[in-house]
Amino acid sequence: MNKTYRNIWNAATGTWTAVAETAKSHSKGSARVARSAVVALALSGAGIGGAFAADACTTADGENGSLDATGVCKVGSTMSASSVGTMAALDDAYIKVTAGGGSASTATGSGAMALGGSSNASGGASIALGYLASATGDRAIAIGSGANVNSTADNGIAIGRGARVNSDNANSVALGNGSATDRSNTISVGNTTTLQRQITNMAAGTQATDAVNVSQLSPVVTALGGGASIDATNGTVTGPTYTLANGGTQTTIGGALGALDGNITTINNKLATVVTDDYFKVDTSSGTAAAQAAGSALAAGANAQGTGVAATAVGNNTVANSRNSSAFGFGAEAIGGTGTTTGAATAVGAYASAAGYHSTALGVGSIASGSESVALGVNSRADRDNSVAVGNSTQQRQIVNMAAGTQATDAVNVSQLEPVVTALGGGASIDPTTGAVTGPTYTLANGGTQHTVGDALGALDSELTTAKGDITKNATDITNINNQLGDLTSGTIGIVQQASAGADITVGANNDGAAVNFTGTAGDRKLTGVAAGAVTATSNEAVNGSQLHGVADSVASAIGGGSTVNPDGSITAPSFTVGDGNGGTTIVHNVGDVVTNLDGRVTTNEGDIAKLADQIGNGSVGLVQQDATTRNITVAKDTDGAVVDFTGTTGERKLAGVAAGEVSATSNEAVNGSQLHGVADSVASAIGGGSTVNPDGSITAPSFTVGDGNGGTTVVHNIGDVVTNIDGRVTNNEGAITTINNQLAAGEIGLVRQDAATGAITVGANTGGTSVNFAGTAGPRTLSGVGNGVNDDDAVTIAQLKATGLIDYTGKELGAVVYDGIDLASVTFGGLGGTALHNVAPGLIASGSMDAVNGGQLYAMQQDFALQYGQLSGQIGDLSNRVGDLETGGGSGGGSGGGMGPGTGTGGDGSLVVGEGSNASGENSSAIGQGSVATGDNGTAVGQGSVASGNNGTAIGQGSSAGENGTAIGQGSSAGENGTAIGQGSSANGNGSVAIGAGSKADEAMTVSFGDGTDEGNRRLVNIADGVNQTDAATKGQLDRAMESVDQRFGETNRMINDVAKNAYAGVAAAMAMPNLTPSQPGKTVVAVGAANYKSGSAVAAGATYRTRDGKWLMNGALSVTSTGDAGVRAQVGYEF
Structure with missing residues (x-):
């Protein structure tokens, strides 16, 4: 056995591996495309999956590759990273990741993503993040433990533990723990049974679909008066109660006004590796x-x-x-x-x-x-x-693009508040910029200046109470007077009394005074029923007229004026009360003064009568008057009435001398007979046919000679008959014209005809001539729609001429390149120094490709080779350093830059980089997903193509983007500086703005938007608790209660590459199959084989472990082959002490 090894880092097992130093590389030249190690990453909108990688190596000619079972470094085809999770299935275009301790997550929807134990994303392009999260609706997003979007709630978003978007609630959003929607196109921050939340720190709404806050609602409630209020703790609005002395107890403004009016009138994704912990x-x-x-x-x-x-x-x-x-x-x-x-x-x-x-x-x-x-x-x-x-x-912030609330716990928008404020009157208004509500001011003639409806009603009620008090007092006084009048009638009280029937009547018996004066406002009164009194020198009895009559009947009769007979029989001077000429009276005591008085007053009357006659004559007084300047006559201009009647005792009268009145649409002037005759004459002239005007204004019948439809004529005597006649003939003409049009359209008549059976078109087939000329007044015309010619006498098309490659569409010769022969096997370029081909599109670089490649492709390949060579040199240096560290200190090596596997991307200090081409250049940043970029410090970009460009930015979802301090969640979402966008395609571009729901847009600073500004794209904010503080959102329930007193929303996600998923599953199986058994004694070797299956991937492996004779060192090596044809190796060295 070869006892000399070299160590390399095995990324699949996370250990150093010993391989034979005689291991050879395998390459076919520098033109081979470098093969990157397989990286299986589980990416999601908010998590990371596991990874499996083959052992990396470098061939003799500098290519990257992996070691096969014999230790040969082979270059293979390029692989790309994908997403997979432990105990999760990656099928077709979706992702799911599940923790080992729970049930497997499921992501069966096309383009779906599931992260978290027992999570489920079965809707198309849906996302489920969190334990038990479920997104079954298409394009649904469920974030948080137990969050759920129902299968019939497409585009729904549920964020928070147990948040639910219920059935048939499409385009709705549930925000917060336990929140649930109950309608489509709504945003719920609570539920209908146990939980409602307030929306706080919300700026006053200014647009019709903005939510209103308590500071906007408070002036409305305050203006209602009558004890109307908003509870500072729970936000409940208490309606007003008006206790009216003259209207009873009323709870609405309409009721109170009605009552008063009546009285006044009367008076997670995870890494694709084996996880054994929960x-x-x-x-x-x-x-x-x-x-x-x-x-x-x-x-x-x-x-x-x-x-x-x-x-x-x-x-x-x-x-x-x-x-x-x-x-x-x-x-x-x-x-x-x-x-x-x-x-x-x-x-x-x-x-x-x-x-x-x-x-x-x-x-x-x-x-x-x-x-x-x-x-x-x-x-x-x-x-x-x-x-x-x-x-x-x-x-x-304002909440904008919000639909009008309809339930008691819905938020209301400005368009709902405006009618309430308008109904208050008194100058009440909503500032269109700040949303502040200005309360009303009522200026009452009988109640002063008031600022609430309650105060205004109270003031009017008080005035009415005072008036009713006065009426009651007057009624009491009248009753008392009537009672006293009864006593006066019976004679028991007053100056004049009678003790009993038959008793003498006394006048002022109990009062002093020397006279009884019967004079009234009209003068002296007679005292009648006076019995004859004694006429003596000592008599104090009244005498009657009969007594005096005998004494001075003739004198009294002649003089009058109250002459009386003195006790001595002389006649006293008369007293005559006459007018004083100024509307009063005067008393004279002799006949001469009476005559002088009357003469002067008669003279005055004569002057007044003459003046009145003059005024009547010149029309300055009376019903009929004439203006002295314009000389226009008016009739009863100062009185009402709708008719002027000239009828006399003998019947109706003619009104003669009437000038011609104005004849217009607005004229109210009378017209005369000549005007009517003119109208009748013009009508007769318009009718024609011999019509004339009769003396009574009527028009004689006309006579019109018209065709009878058969070639002859007939005479008719009214316009109706003329119209009927002409209409019938026009109808016949229309039928004939239609027939001709149909024949022309069908090609049955005319020079151009088309055979109905063959469809062939002929031009002048039945006429002579040797040419067809298409020229018009503007010159020759283009003949288009011509088919390619076949026969010798067929016309050819420009397409046929262009196909020859020798002319362009104008007939001009082209410098075209043609094949060397009709077999199209070769083309020879001309030119003394050869011919340069410009603007060559990039050709396919692949096995069997016959495409031309351009200079850009060669340059890119050169640059890529230089980059790969540089990276390889760095990796060799790093590997050498690690081997040195191991030989000297026995320590373990590690990755660099926070990357999660080779070929994943680049990263800054403290960064996390996962995905091909990903870049986390900001400090403490995270870039997860192919092509994801996190350039800002503390930034997080999750999803293919996601970008977190600003510090503290968070972008979650394919194609999402976030600026400084911005948060964007959902495919295609974007958040600007300090913005927050949640939902597919949502955008929060305004500074500090929030956009919630698919397609929502928040372009203004410090606003919260639940829609896109259109009637169809706006959402209602539902299940909101009543607002309490000035910046709280008010609910429709609050607004409704106020109105009763006045006058009662991660779309499309990443598309995954299926073959990468299969390789990833096989990679997991390869890691599982590799045996790692320990020899029982020093100097022994264990050889073992293994097999494993993980989801749709499988692998077989063989390995050997050797324990040194001193028993302190263990060396292990293993080889696995996957179901996709890839091979992996592993080497381990261990020291026991």
């Missing part, structure tokens, strides 16, 4: 190994800690230390609560922290410390239980 971890060389302490856990990245049962930690320094918790991104923490109540937390994004029980933090630096809380976006803080935050105390 957890999964991926270590990097530049940091401490990823650690875990509980079953079904997954940890990937330096210092990643997946210590919780069924926990998932992906990224350097990530922590998931509670049951069913998940952490993705550099430094992300999923704590999940304190004490005995912990678990099911989800943190996505660099430094994201989900500290609360069942909490979810999405975005760089986001913190969800409250139980059942959700923090969405960079630096968002959800520090209250059952809350959803889209910002923090100093930085709030």
Whole structure:
């Protein structure tokens, strides 16, 4: 046995392997394409799989290869990396990875990905990440332990432990532990039975589909008055109660206004290797190994800690230390609560922290410390239980592109709030820039200035109460007066009294005073029913007229004026009350003064009568008036009424002298007979046929001579008959024209005809002529649609001429290259120095290819050879150093740059690089997936073509991209600086913005978007607890209650290469089949064979182990051959002390 060996690193077993120093290389020349080692990597949107690699070597001519069973270094075909997971199946275009302690994950959907124990991704292009996660709907995403998207919920997204997108809830998103959707096109942050969350730190909405926060709702509620309020603890809106003295107790504005109005009117992916523990971890060389302490856990990245049962930690320094918790991104923490109540937390994004029980933090630096809380976006803080935050105390975001809420726990948008604010009136408004709501101001003539509906109703109610009090007092006073009038009638009270029936009547018996005055407002009164009194010198009895009549009847009759007879029989001076000419009265005591008074007043009346006559005459007074300047006459212009009636006692009257009125669509002027005659005359002229106008304005019938359809004529006397006649004849013409058109279209008539049976077209077949000329007024025409000529007299096409290669389409000769012969076997180029071929497309470089290659391909091959040679030199140097280290110190070697296998990519300090062409150049960065790039410090890029270009950026999903502090989750998603995008095709380009759901767009800074701005692409935010603080989202329930008082959403994922999956399965089987048995005694050798099968891959292997005579050294070597025809070798040396 050859006792001289050289050591190489075996990446498949993770050990140093001793091989014969006489091992030969095998090569056929420098033109061979270098073969890279097989790397089987399990990639997912948030995890890493295992790997199997054949032993690498270098041929004598510098080619990379692998050792075969005889120790010969052979160059093989290029292999590429793919994704596979322990105990997972990789079939067709999907991926799944499962921890060894749980049931196998399943990913049966086309383009699907499953990561985590018992996870299931059966929907097309679906993603399931986490223990028991299930994404059965097409393009569905389920992230978190037990997260589930139903098979009928296409495009659904469930993030958080137990989050569910239920059946028929397409395009919906469930965010947070236990959240569930109950409708399509919605976003739920809770469920309908046991859990609702608030959305906190949300800026005021300004667009019609924006969510509104409590600061916007509060002015509306405050303006309602009546005790309407928002509970500061649970956000419940209490409606108003208006207690009205004149309207009872009302709970709506409409009811209160109606009541008052009535009264006023009356008055994880894992590595594709054998995992024997009930957890999964991926270590990097530049940091401490990823650690875990509980079953079904997954940890990937330096210092990643997946210590919780069924926990998932992906990224350097990530922590998931509670049951069913998940952490993705550099430094992300999923704590999940304190004490005995912990678990099911989800943190996505660099430094994201989900500290609360069942909490979810999405975005760089986001913190969800409250139980059942959700923090969405960079630096968002959800520090209250059952809350959803889209910002923090100093930085709030709007929620945009949100559909209008319909349920009590839905968020409302500005378009729903606007009608409430508008209905308040009083100048209430919503600022279109800030979203701030300005309350109303009511200026009441009977209530002053008020700022709430309740205060305004209260003020009006108070005024009405005062008015009703006055009315009641007046009614009482009237009742009292009526009662007193009754007493007056009975004579028991008052100045005039009668003790009883038949007793004397006294006047002021109990009062002083020297006279009884009967004078009223109209003057003196008569006192009648006076019995004759004594007429004596001492009599104090009243005398009546009959007594005086006898004394001075003739004098009193002549003088009047109240003349009386003195006791001595003389006649007193009369007293006459006459008008004073100023609307009052005066008393005169002689007839002369009376006559003078009356004469002056009659003279005044005569002047007034003359003036009135003049005014009537000049039309300045009365119903009929004439303007003195314009001379226009008006009739009752100052009174109402709809008719002016000229009818007299003998009947109707003519209205003559009527000027011609304006005739227009808006005219209200009267027209006269001449205007009507003109209209009738023009109508008669328009009708023609001899029509004339009769004296009464009627029009005589016309006479029209028209064709009778048979070649003759007939006379008709009205336009209807003319129209009927012409219509019938036109109908006949239409039929004839249709027939001609059909014959022309069918080619039955005309110069150009087509045979109906053969389809052959003839031109002028029945006429003479020797040419067909297609020229028009603009010159010759192009004859197109010509078939290739066959016969000698057939026209040829440009295509036939061009096919000869000698002319172009214009007939110009071409400098074309033609074959040397009709056998097309060779072409000889002309030119004295040969002919250069320019613009040659890259040819296929493969076995059997006969394509020409261009200078670019040769240059690339030269550059690739130089690069491979340089890398090979470095690897040989590194290998030499490791062998030296082993010989001197017995230590073990390791990889470099944090890479997970040869050919995976390049990485910076503390980085994790997995996938062909991947690049993690940032410090502490992770790049997982073919072509993935993480250039920013602490950046994480997971998925083919994913890019994390900024510091702390996290991009998960094929083609996803994230800028500084950005987090993008989903195929094709993109997040700008401080942005967070979740869902296939979502984009958060605004600084600090958040886009949630497939296709969602957040282009404005500090906004949260659940749609794309279209009616079809917007989503509703459902199962939201009532907002409490100024920056909380308000629910539709809150808005509905306010309205009653006023007037009652990882699309397409990576496509996997099937043959790589088969090689990967076979690689796992090869590793399993290699025997490693120990000799029982020193100097003994054990030879063993093994066979293994892993999923669809299988392998057979043989190996030998030798123990040295001193018993201290063990040397082992093994060879395996897989079902795909690849071979792997292994060598091990061990020292026992």
